[in-house]
Amino acid sequence: VMSNIAFIGLGNMGAPMAHNLVKAGHTVTVYDLSQAAVARLVEAGAHPASSASAALDNAEIVISMLPASAHVESLYLGENGILAQIPEGTLIIDCSTIAPQVARKVALAAAAKGLSMIDAPVSGGTAGAAAGTLTFIVGGSSAALELARPVLSAMGKNIFHAGDYGAGQTAKICNNMLLGVLMAGTSEALALGVANGLDPKVLSDIMSKSSGRNWALEVYNPYPGVMENVPASKHYAGGFGVDLMLKDLGLAAEAALTARASIPLGELARNLYSLHSQGGSGSLDFSSILKLIAPANLD
Ligand code: NAD
Structure with a gap:
């Protein structure tokens, strides 16, 4: 119909x-x-x-x-x-x-x-x-x-x-808090490997078949050039904005306050995306958090 x-x-x-x-x-x-x-x-x-x-x-x-x-x-x-x-x-x-x-x-x-x-x-x-x-x-x-x-x-x-009503939002906020943490953690791991001489593509292939595998690594890799057609390979244009991720991590923080829940990693991720946004990257894709963690690895 x-x-x-x-x-x-x-x-x-x-x-x-x-x-x-x-x-x-x-x-x-x-x-x-x-x-x-x-x-x-x-x-x-x-x-x-x-x-x-x-x-x-x-x-x-x-x-x-x-x-x-x-x-x-x-x-x-x-x-x-x-x-x-x-x-x-x-x-x-x-x-x-x-x-x-x-x-x-x-x-x-x-x-x-x-x-x-x-x-x-x-x-x-x-x-x-x-x-x-x-x-x-x-x-x-x-x-x-x-x-x-x-x-x-x-x-x-x-x-x-x-x-x-609202339960869809609560579930989505939990998911995106995890995504924000995973993207920051994936960026940190890739940058550590590169700083120690590894090729980011080889390291991504290894971790994708190992216990660190996750969506940020396998579908939306934050390291430029590892995957085609992701924002990281297009100067972090388009995609899901840093400021939108920051909004979602703020919603997670509000939900935690309301329920007296602990979200230590979610709060850390919120602070990282906030620093990144304040540095002028608010409209870039959120995988650009790699640039905050390892500016020296890039351009
Ligand atoms: P976006 O910033 O690309 O687009 C928002 C659009 O809304 C803009 O085109 C803007 O002009 C328009 N707009 C704003 N106020 C308006 C108004 N009053 N009337 C009409 N249009 C108005 O955002 P997006 O990436 O498309 O995300 C939209 C929502 O989906 C957000 O809540 C975001 O958190 C969520 N989301 C985004 C992604 C992603 O990957 N980008 C994934 C899942 C969920």
Whole structure:
């Protein structure tokens, strides 16, 4: 069944996700603050909208893929927030990674208006978004998840139900805290090997078949030239921004404070990405943490 979909937020992730919905045959109307981003999607077969509310015309499903909590809260609940204009019966899917309590607040406001909403943050990176192989980590009712399943399937291959509103965000935050730690640790290990005369590609091959293997090493290697088509081999352009990883590690710190949990490595990783961002690397891909750890190894 094809749907009319409003898609808001066409960045590194939103653009390839919206493109896959077009390819699957859905009618997709897109909006982003960047007109260039809208134009690229129109070239791929989407319809342009000049504002978020203009994108809602005839929409049966609204999908948002925005940077952080504040953007999502303001899109739905802010001054001119679109929740007030979305007709009853519409399904809302927020794929952004945001604070669980903000996801709950927006979903409860939606429910009060007769709208179903799920939080459906994703994992898999920009390559997974382009290939349509993302993992969706859903919070909300089972009924809303079943309504969303056909469109999620056009963008991803694994769909998990983590629990009620906000639970998708909590699971995603745990995953990304681990990813931040793994990327920093992988960078440290590769830089240590190189500093002692090893070839980073040979060391990566060895560790990929040894007990240090992990996604950052095998799929998203941070050392320039080890893998093709990853940000490290493109001057750390595109991908998943340092400032977005820093945001997610901040969400992990908030979750730890709320639950009185200990996250010693997560906090260390947050400080490393924060230092890296303050050094001017906030918009580079997060695998550039290698440059903070081993600046002398690079250019
Ligand atoms: P991005 O910064 O590349 O894109 C965000 C887009 O939102 C930009 O195009 C921006 O212009 C647009 N935008 C901001 N405010 C807007 C508004 N009010 N109305 C319309 N458009 C607006 O970010 P991204 O990498 O695509 O990430 C989006 C979300 O997905 C983030 O929460 C991120 O943490 C998460 N995420 C990213 C990755 C990744 O690999 N990049 C992977 C998983 C999850």
